[in-house]
Amino acid sequence: MAYSDKVIDHYENPRNVGTLDKADEAVGTGLVGAPACGDVMRLQIRVNDDGIIEDARFKTFGCGSAIASSSLATEWIKGRHIDEAATLKNSQIAEELNLPPVKIHCSVLAEDAVKSAIEDYRKKQAVRRALAGEGASRADLAGEEASV
């Protein structure tokens, strides 16, 4: 299989490899795929109070296209609002990396990983708000919601 230059570039110089503290309230973690299928992606985001993704990190067990897809995905979502990041489509990744048909599922996995990380972050925030809501004033809650 011949790889596109962009896949090779991301594979050889992956952007944003690493781990964020998954216990941190501001961090959302997405873990998708399965070892038995030959691909597992973990993508993490750190979101600030304005809903902007300040940092994104990944680790991937998978082929070169899977590694490149996750690397590219982290690059794209960094600095974006989570609502915008959630609209990322696998087809954009596949197109940018010039993935052949058999490798499309690697980009699907990257899309899933982004969505799953955002979902995890949102869940954490909902829990936090619920917990905060018990003791805090309505004004605090409203203020927080406005910023999300």
Place this chain on the structure above:
Amino acid sequence: MAVQLPIFMDNHSTTRVDPRVLEAMLPYFTDDFGNAASRTHAFGWKAEAAIEASRETIARFIGAESGREIVFTSGATEADNLAIKGIAEYYGAKGKHLVTSAIEHKAVLDSCKRLEKDGFSVTYLPVGKDGLVEPAAVEQAIRRDTILVSVMLANNEVGTVQSLEEIGKITRAKGVLFHTDAVQGIGKTPFDVRKMNVDLASLTAHKIYGPKGIGALYVRRSRPRVRLVAQMDGGGHERGNRSGTLNVPGAVGFAKALELYEREGAAENERILGLRQRLYDKLTGRLEKVELNGDWERRLPGNLNVSFSFVEGEAMMMAIKDVAVSSGSACTSASLEPSYVLRAMGLDEDLAHSSIRFGIGRFNTEEEVDYVAELVAAEVERLRAMSPLYEMYQEGIDLKSIQWSAH
């Protein structure tokens, strides 16, 4: 000595033609280009003489009684097809059951599948984690209507060498024909059709430093006399067993390749075994969680099939792109299924995805082995640093305890 890149360490897929083989072949492309079937002139006689001499060499090498038991084919795929379909067609009235193993080459498995569509039934024997077929399982699988047992000499992925001598005793005692795909083992591990009671054997030249496009089927002519129905119709060459103008340079090269094994095989296998040990020691000395696939002792000298846990095989091959190896990973196949051989051995699927097959051969050097070991170890470390599974392993998380989102 600096190594030359790229390095070829995939000698199960094919091999470089030995220069001495090429030299022996050359005259048969130029001055001696005759058709071995031409009975009326010297060009034909010369070609025929070369063919007959080649047949004798091949027969001698495998312990056959005579060159007349050698049927030239285009390779082992054709030999496997001819053996299985040819036997089924000839003996089909006697019985419609065949026994083979789950780790055979596709040329055998898909020939069997074809027969199943035509009303035959086939037993696919399982193998253990060691990649070996239990001879006792062969015995149990044989029924009254069994006409053929086909078990390979050595496996092309994990290099495991089967107990043909024991299986041959069983088939002979039960009066069932015994075919073996001997492609990977010939020259590299003992093989003798008489000692092993083999009735049909598929061979190919390009795995033993000979040319591509020439192979042979050994067909026993006495005790018992084996019959088959030709699968290629035409001019009636090869005693009617396989029509088609003979590939004279190919046959000459095939025989020459075996002559080289007769002279140098023992020393060469010893040297290659040393290189294999060196590669394994270096890799396991530096890396943890390197899992050997298949039995260590009963294995071809040049084969090393290992899984680098937590690293996917295709990513690995991309990382070492100047070294030609192969992987059982699904990502390398169009089907997205990992190797059926490794799965038949009961390997966890994630380990099948992480497998790399090194095939060390005649032209590999110690320097190359050192270079490959160094490069592979460094890249496994790099990819593990990127692997969520490795991180979980280091944190002591049992990967099997996690609910993965299957897709």
